[in-house]
Amino acid sequence: MINAPEMHRGVRVGGWSWVWRPWVVLVTVVLAALTFLIFCVSISIGDFTIELPAVVRTLFGQGERVDEFVIMDLRMPRALVGLIAGVSLGISGALTQSIARNALASPDVLGITGGASATAVFIVTAGGGTAIGGAMGLPAAALTGGLLTGLLVYFMTWKKGIDGFRLILIGVSVSAVMQALTTWLLVLADIRDVARAQRWLVGSLDSRRWTEVWTTLWVTIALVVVVMVIAFQLQPMHFGDDVAAGLGVRYSAVRAVLLLCAVLLAGVAVSAAGPVPFVALVAPQITMRLLRSPVPPLLASGLFGALLLIGSDLLARSVLPNDLPVGVVTAIIGGPFLVYLLVRANVKRAA
Amino acid sequence: MVVEQRGLEPAPAQERPHRRRRLGLVGLLVLLAVASVLSLVVGARSLTPAEVWQGLFGDPGGDQRLTEITLIVQTLRVPRTVLALVAGLALGVAGALIQGHTRNPIADTGLLGVNSGASFAVVLSVYLFGLQNPVQYMWFAFLGAAAAGVVVFGLSSLGRGAGNPLTLALAGQGVTVFLAAMTTAVALGDKQTLDVLRFWNAGSVQGVGWDVIVVAAIFVAVGLVLALVNLPVLNLFNLGDDVARGLGVNIAAGRTVGVVAVTLLAGAATAACGPIAFLGLMVAHIARWLTGPDYRWLVPYAGLLGAAVLLLGDIAGRLVVRPAELQAGIVIALIGAPFFAVLVWLGKFRQA
Numbered sequence: 001m002i003n004a005p006e007m008h009r010g011v012r013v014g015g016w017s018w019v020w021r022p023w024v025v026l027v028t029v030v031l032a033a034l035t036f037l038i039f040c041v042s043i044s045i046g047d048f049t050i051e052l053p054a055v056v057r058t059l060f061g062q063g064e065r066v067d068e069f070v071i072m073d074l075r076m077p078r079a080l081v082g083l084i085a086g087v088s089l090g091i092s093g094a095l096t097q098s099i100a101r102n103a104l105a106s107p108d109v110l111g112i113t114g115g116a117s118a119t120a121v122f123i124v125t126a127g128g129g130t131a132i133g134g135a136m137g138l139p140a141a142a143l144t145g146g147l148l149t150g151l152l153v154y155f156m157t158w159k160k161g162i163d164g165f166r167l168i169l170i171g172v173s174v175s176a177v178m179q180a181l182t183t184w185l186l187v188l189a190d191i192r193d194v195a196r197a198q199r200w201l202v203g204s205l206d207s208r209r210w211t212e213v214w215t216t217l218w219v220t221i222a223l224v225v226v227v228m229v230i231a232f233q234l235q236p237m238h239f240g241d242d243v244a245a246g247l248g249v250r251y252s253a254v255r256a257v258l259l260l261c262a263v264l265l266a267g268v269a270v271s272a273a274g275p276v277p278f279v280a281l282v283a284p285q286i287t288m289r290l291l292r293s294p295v296p297p298l299l300a301s302g303l304f305g306a307l308l309l310i311g312s313d314l315l316a317r318s319v320l321p322n323d324l325p326v327g328v329v330t331a332i333i334g335g336p337f338l339v340y341l342l343v344r345a346n347v348k349r350a351a
Numbered sequence: 352m353v354v355e356q357r358g359l360e361p362a363p364a365q366e367r368p369h370r371r372r373r374l375g376l377v378g379l380l381v382l383l384a385v386a387s388v389l390s391l392v393v394g395a396r397s398l399t400p401a402e403v404w405q406g407l408f409g410d411p412g413g414d415q416r417l418t419e420i421t422l423i424v425q426t427l428r429v430p431r432t433v434l435a436l437v438a439g440l441a442l443g444v445a446g447a448l449i450q451g452h453t454r455n456p457i458a459d460t461g462l463l464g465v466n467s468g469a470s471f472a473v474v475l476s477v478y479l480f481g482l483q484n485p486v487q488y489m490w491f492a493f494l495g496a497a498a499a500g501v502v503v504f505g506l507s508s509l510g511r512g513a514g515n516p517l518t519l520a521l522a523g524q525g526v527t528v529f530l531a532a533m534t535t536a537v538a539l540g541d542k543q544t545l546d547v548l549r550f551w552n553a554g555s556v557q558g559v560g561w562d563v564i565v566v567a568a569i570f571v572a573v574g575l576v577l578a579l580v581n582l583p584v585l586n587l588f589n590l591g592d593d594v595a596r597g598l599g600v601n602i603a604a605g606r607t608v609g610v611v612a613v614t615l616l617a618g619a620a621t622a623a624c625g626p627i628a629f630l631g632l633m634v635a636h637i638a639r640w641l642t643g644p645d646y647r648w649l650v651p652y653a654g655l656l657g658a659a660v661l662l663l664g665d666i667a668g669r670l671v672v673r674p675a676e677l678q679a680g681i682v683i684a685l686i687g688a689p690f691f692a693v694l695v696w697l698g699k700f701r702q703a
Contacts (some may be wrong), residue, residue: 102457103455103517103521104458104462104520156696158697165700166696169457169636170692170696172629172632173633173688173691174688174692176688177684177688177689183549183681184553184677184685186552186683187550187553188502191545194549195545198539199539203536205389277528277531277532278528278532280529282525327532328532328533331529331531331532332536333528334525334528335525336529337525338521339362339522342507342521342525343506345518346507346509346515347509
């Protein structure tokens with residue numbers, strides 16, 4: 001007899017169907033709620049504190065004039081950029097790890113981060129770079145470099161479709177080249193420029209304006225919608241290409257589109273917050289363990305990425321000394337948390 | 352001779368790949384010898400082989416020029432050549448082992464935290480004690496690599512899930528991430544530290560004294576012995592943990608030996624040269640392409656390839672921006688990685 005609690009009911013709405021897993025839904029909802037809470041706390045804390053209820057009221061358009069100015073004009077862009085970058089990184093990481101079938105893969109492997117970093121360091125340190133930087137602005141130039149590198153990896157991987165193994169190996173090589181270029185430029189540069197470049201390299205949410213927010217926001221929303229719709233086709237692909245083909249999934253096309261989305265999402269994140277490291281690697285692995293899911297969950301990874309990024313930013317501003325960049329704090333929190341989950345799982349298995 | 356006595360066994364078909372692999376090993380050794388000679392000859396000041404010979408074994412007497420040559424050969428060229436051989440061998444073997452143990456094609460020698468541990472220790476020692484000289488902070492690099500390796504291994508072997516390849520890889524990644532962030536945090540606050548860090552990150556075999564090289568070589572020797580002992584077990588691991596257990600392999604013990612070997616090899620090499628992580632990854636794949644999946648062949652190939660690539664990278668680094676030098680770690684990534692990518696694209700490599 002089949003053990004009843006092991007079974008999960010299916011849900012069908014029109015042409016869509018999925019399995020009802022209460023734990024997954026519960027954790028996802030809790031993550032979403034936590035993200036919203038941290039988002040609000042992050043807005044409420046600053047040079048002077050605005051009470052949480054006032055923040056929530058203002059967010060829904062019922063606040064006072066003063067609060068509205070401080071929140072909407074000053075604090076909202078920063079928090080929103082953190083949210084966007086976190087969600088993009090989390091989803092991008094989950095997609096990359098699903099497609100590469102490799103827990104160590106992340107958008108860093110796709111070349112985005114490496115390309116953007118090399119470009120940015122070139123602009124900051126090299127003589128000719130200053131002209132480009134002046135013309136385009138550092139973030140735009142870095143984004144261009146990152147996207148070009150990402151597309152280079154993408155098309156180098158392309159050979160009658162995309163293969164996960166080829167993808168990560170080519171990605172790792174391209175990233176190695178970019179990293180070597182970055183190191184080389186740093187070795188040659190003046191030490192003052194190195195300090196500036198290094199600051200950019202860890203990513204930051206400082207001094208954001210609305211103009212930067214809107215584009216990234218719309219692009220992210222569009223990409224996330226595309227990913228969520230196609231994700232229905234991704235699920236069977238975890239069983240391997242043959243099974244997926246048998247279930248009527250055009251796996252080659254799905255993989256190509258989803259990988260492109262992963263590249264673009266990582267690009268969005270870089271343009272929004274700089275090359276914040278590790279969020280994309282760590283978020284899917286942590287949510288897999290929180291959700292007890294065998295594969296990287298997309299939505300929850302995005303939420304956790306946002307939670308990690310905004311939470312780290314909040315900690316960096318409020319608790320930690322001397323203004324650490326957010327990219328450092330995400331790693332200091334995310335790394336040990338992942339290790340904790342791994343160790344806990346191991347020890348539990350012994351019991 | 353043993354082969355003939357085996358009589359009717361299907362020897363010819365079996366022996367041919369063996370002979371080819373043996374020939375390949377000989378070829379690699381020849382390549383290494385040539386590269387070593389080149390490494391002694393090439394540099395900011397080119398020497399002829401005869402001069403090198405003179406510098407190595409001759410008595411300079413009172414001759415100004417000969418004394419100079421002896422100085423260059425014995426204090427500059429020989430140490431860096433030896434270090435490139437030792438470190439390259441260590442990184443190649445470690446790269447093949449870590450990919451075998453984690454069954455992950457992008458596992459590199461930095462995965463177990465030794466690279467970031469060494470970097471963090473270097474940065475910390477420079478920040479706290481104001482060390483300027485690589486000879487001084489290299490000892491801290493040793494300590495840092497060892498400490499990080501122990502922590503990663505300890506964490507991943509808690510509980511009964513111990514020895515799971517994925518846990519090992521991810522625990523290593525978690526610790527690496529943490530240490531790298533701490534390194535950045537320290538370096539961002541102090542310009543002098545940042546200055547040391549950027550040169551450390553490049554990875555170079557130049558300017559390392561004999562005392563460091565000898566210590567590194569001892570660690571590497573121990574690591575190599577452990578690695579060799581580990582090879583037959585590693586072959587069984589790659590049939591899957593369940594099959595290996597069924598064949599009577601002690602999984603935890605085999606994994607432990609392998610991980611300790613990787614930590615010793617990669618840690619010693621990294622402490623002496625700085626983080627050169629891509630080398631191990633690259634030569635492991637090339638070795639698998641050349642020899643097939645048998646680790647008893649794959650690992651020696653990877654080691655020799657690693658030594659050859661590091662030597663050649665170092666030599667190339669002396670030539671490209673003369674009279675200055677480009678660090679070997681940078682050269683390997685800039686030249687080796689595109690070459691590697693082409694091989695990947697041609698479909699030469701297969702998953703472990």
